[in-house]
Amino acid sequence: MLYSEKVMDHFTHPRNVGEIPDADGVGEVGNAVCGDIMKMFLKIENNVIVDVKFKTFGCGSAIATSSIATEMIKGHTVDEALTLTNKAVVEALDGLPPAKIHCSVLAEEAVKAAIADYYKRQGIDKEIPGACDGNCECCPSAEEHGH
Amino acid sequence: MEKRFVYADNAATTAPSREAIEAMMPALTDEWGNPSSLHTKGQRAKELIEQARATIADRLGAMRSEIYFTSCGTEADNWAIRGAAYANVKKGKHIITSKVEHHAVLYTCEQLEKEGFEVTYLDVDGDGRVYPEQVRDAIRPDTTLVAIMYANNEIGTIMPIEEISAVCKEKGVLFFTDAVQAVGNVPIDVHKLGVDMLSLSGHKIHAPKGIGALYIKRGIRIQNLINGGGQEAGKRSGTENVPYICALAKAIEIATDKLGEVYKIARKRDRLIDTVLKTIPNSRLNGPREGRLAGNANFSFDYIEGESMMLLLNEEGICVSTGSACSSRSLEPSHVLLAIGLPHEKAHGSLRISITHETTDEDIDYILQKLPEVVLRLRLMSPLYNG
Numbered sequence: 001m002l003y004s005e006k007v008m009d010h011f012t013h014p015r016n017v018g019e020i021p022d023a024d025g026v027g028e029v030g031n032a033v034c035g036d037i038m039k040m041f042l043k044i045e046n047n048v049i050v051d052v053k054f055k056t057f058g059c060g061s062a063i064a065t066s067s068i069a070t071e072m073i074k075g076h077t078v079d080e081a082l083t084l085t086n087k088a089v090v091e092a093l094d095g096l097p098p099a100k101i102h103c104s105v106l107a108e109e110a111v112k113a114a115i116a117d118y119y120k121r122q123g124i125d126k127e128i129p130g131a132c133d134g135n136c137e138c139c140p141s142a143e144e145h146g147h
Numbered sequence: 148m149e150k151r152f153v154y155a156d157n158a159a160t161t162a163p164s165r166e167a168i169e170a171m172m173p174a175l176t177d178e179w180g181n182p183s184s185l186h187t188k189g190q191r192a193k194e195l196i197e198q199a200r201a202t203i204a205d206r207l208g209a210m211r212s213e214i215y216f217t218s219c220g221t222e223a224d225n226w227a228i229r230g231a232a233y234a235n236v237k238k239g240k241h242i243i244t245s246k247v248e249h250h251a252v253l254y255t256c257e258q259l260e261k262e263g264f265e266v267t268y269l270d271v272d273g274d275g276r277v278y279p280e281q282v283r284d285a286i287r288p289d290t291t292l293v294a295i296m297y298a299n300n301e302i303g304t305i306m307p308i309e310e311i312s313a314v315c316k317e318k319g320v321l322f323f324t325d326a327v328q329a330v331g332n333v334p335i336d337v338h339k340l341g342v343d344m345l346s347l348s349g350h351k352i353h354a355p356k357g358i359g360a361l362y363i364k365r366g367i368r369i370q371n372l373i374n375g376g377g378q379e380a381g382k383r384s385g386t387e388n389v390p391y392i393c394a395l396a397k398a399i400e401i402a403t404d405k406l407g408e409v410y411k412i413a414r415k416r417d418r419l420i421d422t423v424l425k426t427i428p429n430s431r432l433n434g435p436r437e438g439r440l441a442g443n444a445n446f447s448f449d450y451i452e453g454e455s456m457m458l459l460l461n462e463e464g465i466c467v468s469t470g471s472a473c474s475s476r477s478l479e480p481s482h483v484l485l486a487i488g489l490p491h492e493k494a495h496g497s498l499r500i501s502i503t504h505e506t507t508d509e510d511i512d513y514i515l516q517k518l519p520e521v522v523l524r525l526r527l528m529s530p531l532y533n534g
Contacts, residue, residue, distance in 0.1 A: 003458075011455070012462055017528050032492035032531065035452055035472050035480065039530040055530035059454035059471065063528065 003060060004094040010064035015071050018053040024121065027113025030106050036062040038110040040070070044118055047077050054110070061093075061100040065107035068092050073111055078118070082128065084111055152464045153510045157351075157442055158300050158328065158501035159468055163394070164353040170397035171355070171390035182387050183376055192389050199396035206403045207345070207362060208336035215361045215379045216392050220327040220348030222372075223361035224251035226383070227323045227344045230369030231292045232259055235321070239289025240264045243320075245277045246486040247304070248296050252325055253482070256294070269295075274435035275304035275487050283314045292321045297329035297345075301470055301483040301499060302434030303443025305333065312341035321367065327351055327359075331402030332409060332440050343367050347399075349391065353503075354398035358391035405504060413441040415511050416502060420444050422515050427522055428534075433484060433497060444500045445470075447484075447493040450532040451525040456498050459521040465514055470497040 003011070020041035030037040036058030043051035052074050056066040069089055073081040086104035090096050096104060116128050154162070174195055180188030182196050197211070204211045217223045232242060244256050246268045256266045267285045269277050277295055286293070293315050298305045308324055315322035323344040326335060331352045337345055344367065349358035363369060363382075375384030420432055429449035448456070453469025460467055470481030472495060479485075480494035489497075500514065526532040 008458075011458065014528065028530065032495070033490075035491070035495040037530055055528060057450065057529040057531050058452050060458045062452075063455060 002097055003064070004096075006068075006092070006094040007061060007064040007096065010067040010093065011060040014054075014063055014067040016053050016067065016074070017055065019055060020051060020053050023053075023114075025114040025116075025118025027110050027115070027117055029109045029113050030058070030062075032057065035059070036103065036106060038062065038066050038106050040066070040110040040114040042114045042118060044078060047079075049073050049076055049078065049081055058103065058106075059100070061096055061103040062106065064093060065089050065096075065103045066110065069107040069111055078115055081111055082115060084108055148513060148516050150464055151510065151513045153506075153513055154466045155500045155502055155506065155510070155514060156466045156468050157503040157506075158303075158440075158499060160350045160356065161353045161503060162505065163350075163355050164398065164401065166401060167354045167394040167398045171394045174390040174393050178389070182389060183378065192387075195389055196387055196392050199392045202396040203360060203399050206335075206399050208338050209362050210365060212380070213337075213362055213365055215363060215383055216387060216395075217346075217359040217361055217372075217383060218357055218388070220325070220346055220351070220359040221249075221251035223346035223348070223359045224249065224325050224327075225255050226372045227346060227361055227363075227369065228252060228255045228292065228294055229259065230372065231321050231323065231344070231367075232264055233370045234368050235291035238291050239287070241267070241287055241290040242292045242294065243267045243269065243282060243285045243290060244294040245269045245271060245296070247271050247275050247277075247299055247301075247483045248294065249300055249325060249327070252294055252296070265289075271304075271486050273487050274438075275299050275302050275483065276435070276438075277306055277311065279307060279310040279314045282311050283318070286314070286318045286320055290318075290320050292323060294323045294325070297324045297326040297335075298332065298440050299434070299483060300328045301481055302445045302487065303328075303440035304434050305329070305438045305440065308342065309340055315343075316341055328440060330399065331405070332442070334403075334406055337362055337364070344369075349395040349398055352398045352402045354394040355391055358388060358395045360395065408504065409441045412502060412504060412506070415506060415508065416442060416444050419500065419502075419511050419514065423518065426515075427519050430522075431493070433487065433489065440501075442502045442506075444502075445497060446500075447489065447497045448522050448526075449493070449496060450529045451522060452495050453497050455525055456496075456521055459524065460517060463517045463521070465517060467501075468499045470499065471495045 023041040024044040025042040028039040039055045041053045052070045054066040086108040089104040178191045180192040182193040200211045321343045327348040330347045343364045345362040350356040372383045433445040453471030457469045470484045472480045484494035
C-alpha cells in the first residue's frame with residue numbers, strides 16, 4: 001500500500017472536519033491549480049486553541065495531514081502550535097511517500113497562516129517564520145521545503 | 148447493497164483469461180525447447196510461435212512475416228518510432244505526433260529531439276481528436292514519420308486512423324499507430340487502415356503482462372531493435388517468450404471473435420455515463436460521447452481531487468484510476484486532460500472507469516451507488532464546495 005495505516009485512518013476518518021463560523025483565525029494555503037487547498041479555522045481563548053476545524057481539497061495525504069495537524073494543535077497554546085513542523089506531522093502519520101511530503105508542508109503552513117490571521121485580527125505585531133501568504137506556487141515551494 | 152469487488156481499471160490492465168493461460172501451458176510443460184534449436188524439441192517450440200504468428204496475422208489482416216513479437220506495447224512503440232526515425236535520416240529528421248499520445252510515444256519523441264530530430268506535437272480538439280487536415284498541414288519535405296494513436300488510453304477517443312493514413316500515403320510519409328487500446332474494441336485490418344506500423348499489447352486484452360507485438364508492413368525498413376541470435380527475422384533478437392506468445396495469439400483470437408459483442412460493453416458504459424452525469428451535479432464527461440472506446444468512461448467532478456476519490460472507491464472495493472497529479476510522479480495532472488483544454492483543477496478531479504466483457508450490470512449498479520456517495524463525502528470536506 002502506498003500509504004501507512006495511520007494515513008489511511010486519518011484519510012477515511014478525518015478528525016475535525018468542518019468550519020468554525022466565529023473563528024478567531026482562518027488560514028488558507030495552496031491553490032486549486034496545484035491540486036490541494038487547506039483551510040484551517042481556529043477558536044482561541046486565553047491564548048489556547050480550544051477548537052480547530054479544517055476543510056481540504058486534495059489527495060488522500062492532504063486530507064490526512066490536515067486531520068492529524070488539527071489533532072496535534074487542539075488544546076495547545078498558540079506558541080506551542082507555532083512549533084508544529086511538517087516533519088512532526090510526517091512522523092505522527094508513520095511516514096509519507098516522498099512525493100507527498102509537500103502535503104505535510106501545507107499542513108504546517110495552514111496552521112501558521114491561521115495563527116497569522118489571528119494575530120492580525122488581534123492587532124498583535126508578530127512575524128511568523130515560515131508562514132504562508134496563501135499564494136502557494138505549489139511546485140517551487142514544495143521544492144524549497146526539501147521536497 | 149452488499150459490498151462487492153469491482154475491477155473497473157481495464158485500461159490499466161485486464162485479468163488474464165483462462166483460455167490465454169491454458170494456451171501458455173504446452174510451452175511451459177512439454178514444448179519448452181529453444182525455438183532456435185534445430186532438434187525436435189526446439190522445432191516444436193518454433194512451431195508454436197509460428198502458429199501464434201499466423202493467428203495474429205490472420206486476425207489483423209497481415210502476413211505472418213509482418214508480425215514481430217516484443218516484450219510489451221511500450222517496446223513496440225519505442226521501436227517503431229526510433230527505428231523508423233533512424234532508418235530515414237537521409238530523407239529528413241522531422242516527426243509528427245499528437246499531444247495526447249501515451250508516454251511510450253511522447254517520451255520516445257522527446258528523446259529523439261535531444262538526439263537532433265524535430266517533432267511536431269499536434270493539438271487535439273475538445274474531445275481529444277486529431278484531424279487529417281492537421282496532419283496534412285504539418286507534413287514537410289523532411290517529415291519521415293507520423294505517429295498517431297488509434298484510441299486514447301485515458302479518455303477513449305478513437306482517432307480517424309484511416310483518413311490520417313491516407314494523407315500520409317499521399318504524401319509519402321510513414322504512418323505508425325499505437326493500437327494498444329484499440330485491439331479488441333474496433334475491427335483492425337491493417338490493409339484497410341493503410342498503416343505502415345501498428346503496435347499492440349497482450350495484457351490489455353486478457354493475456355499476461357510482458358508480451359506485445361509490432362506489425363511492420365512488408366517493404367518498410369526500420370532499424371533493428373536488439374542484436375543477437377537473429378530471432379524475429381534478425382530485427383529483434385532474444386530467445387522468444389513462447390508461452391506468452393501463445394497466450395497473446397489466443398487473447399487476440401478471443402478479442403476479435405467477440406468484436407460483435409462490444410456493443411454490450413458500450414451499452415453498460417452509456418448507462419454509467421448517463422446516470423453519473425444526471426445524478427452528480429457539477430460533473431462532466433471527458434472525451435467524446437460518440438466514437439469512444441466501448442469500455443471507457445472518464446469524468447471530472449468539481450471541487451474534489453481524483454486520488455482521494457480513487458482511494459475511497461478502493462475502500463468500497465472498486466478499482467479505478469485518475470488523471471490527477473497526486474497519483475502521478477510529477478506535480479502535473481494528465482497531459483491528455485490538459486490537451487483537451489481542461490483547466491488544472493478539473494484535470495485534478497478526474498476519474499477513469501474502464502470496463503470490459505466481465506463487468507456485470509450489478510457491478511455498474513454498485514459503482515452508481517458508491518460513486519455519488521464518495522463524491523459527496525469529499526465535497527463536504529472541500530473548501531471549494533458550497534453545496
